[in-house]
Amino acid sequence: MADRKNYKGYLIDLDGTIYMGENKIEAGTRFVKRLQDAGLPYLFVTNNTTKTPAQVQTRLRELFDIETPENSIYTATLATLDYMADMAKGDSAYVIGESGLKSAIYAKYKRETEHPAYVVVGLDNDLTYEKLVIATLAIARGAMFIGTNPDLNIPTERGLLPGAGSINKLLEVATRIKPIFIGKPNAIIMNKAVEHINMARRDLLMVGDNYLTDIRAGIDNDIDTLLVTTGFTKSEEVPDLPIAPTHVVSSLDDWTFSDK
Template identity: 45%
Template sequence: MNYKGYLLDLDGTMYRGNTAIPEAVEFVKELKKRDLPYLFVTNNSTKTPKDVAAHLQNFLIPAEKEDVFTSGMATAAFITEQKPNARVFIVGENGLREALSQAGHIEATEDVDYVVVGLDREVSYQKIKQASLLIQKGATFIATNKDNAIPSEEGLVPGNGSIVAAIATASNTLPIFAGKPEAIIINQALDVLGTSPDETIMVGDNYQTDILAGIHAGLDTLLVFSGVTSEEDLLSIEVKPTFTHHSLAEWAFSE
C-alpha cells in the first residue's frame, strides 16, 4: 500500500507488556529502510518521549525520542493553538509536566487558564479539590485521555478516566479529551509527521481507541488482531477499519 506516513500504536501493536511482537519489529524496520515517516502515538502521558523510545529500543525497534508523540504532547499543542504560554494547573506525572513545559506553558496553582489532567499515581484529595475549585472558577478542563483502567502486573488498575471522573463529578464539568479516540491527538501528530490525512494510515490493536481516533480524523486505518480487539468484536461494529490483519507481516508495502 502506498501510504506516505504511519501512525503506530504501542501496547498490543508493537509489544505485549514486556514482550516484543516480532512481526511488528520487522514492520518498523521496513518503514525505516524505506524511509517512510512514522510516529508512535500513545495515550500514556506519564512517560517522556525519551522514556518511550528507550522502551522500544529494548525491543530492537528503531525509535528515537522524536518518533514518539504522547497524549501529553497532544494536549500541550492543543492548548498552544488556543493560548500560547498558558497558565496551567497540572494533575499528572513527569511526561505531562515536561510536555507542557516544553510547549512554553507555565505551571501554577492559582489564576490558571487550564486544568490539565493526566494519569497521576500520586493523586490525592487535595489535588482533586484544587482542580475542581479552579474549574469552578472558570479554568478550561482538559484531559490527556479517557482510559478507565490500565493493565498492570496487579490487574486492571485505575487509568486517567478514573481520576477525570472524580474531578468531573466534583466540579460538575466534563473535560475536553485530547487522546485517542479523539481526533485531536491524530491531528497534532500529523502536524509533527508532516503528512496529510489522506496519505497517512493509523495502525493499532484497539478499535475503541486507535481505530476510532483514525476514523475521527479522516485517516485510513489498519487493525491488527494482536491485542485488545478480536475478529469477533468487529462483527457488531458498523464502521469497519480500512484493513484488518492477524499480524503486521501480512502488510503489503508497495513495490
C-alpha cells in the same frame, strides 16, 4: 476488508500494538524494522503522557529493540502543549499526571493550585484524593479542564488497568464539566500528527489495537485504519464494531507493504 492501498506513511500506536506493558510484541518490533527497511515514513502517536519522547525513545531501544528518532514520537503531552498555546488562556496550570506530563507543562506554565488557567489531567500512578480536590475546586473556579486522553483502560501484562480517562471521568462527575480531550480519537492530536508527518491523509494508515481510540481516531479524521487484535480490542469483537476498520489483522506480521 477494503482493498489494499499503497500507503506512503504510517501513524502507529504503542501500548498494545508494539508492546504490552513491559512485554515485547515481537511482531510489532518486526513491523517497525520492516517499515524502516522499506524507507516508509512513520510516526508513533501515543496517548501515553507518563514519559517524555526521549524517555519513550530510550524505552523502545532498551526493552523492545527498536531504534527510532526522538522526532518520530508524538505524545498526547506534546499535543496538549500545542493546544494550550493555541488557546492562550493564561500562563498557569495545575497538572495531575506523571513526570513526562508535569515536566513539559511546568517548563512553560507556572504551577498554580488556586486559580490556574488550565487544569490538565493525565494518568497518575501516585494519584491522591487531595490532588482530585485541588483539581475539582480549580475547575469550579473557571480553569479550562483538559484531559490528555480518554483511555478508560491501559492494556498491560497484568491486564486492563484504569487509564487517564477514568481519572477524568471522576472529575467530570465531581465538577459536572466535561474535559476537552486531546488524545486519540480526538481531532486535536490527529490534526497535529498529520502536520508533523507532513503527508496527505489519503496516503496514511493509522495502526492500533484499540478500536475506541486508535481506530476511531482514523475513522473520525478521514484516515484509513489497521486494527491489530493483540491488545484492547479482541478478534471476536470485530464483527460487531459499529464502523468496520479498513483492515484487520491478528498480527502485524500479517501486514505486507505495497510497492512504493
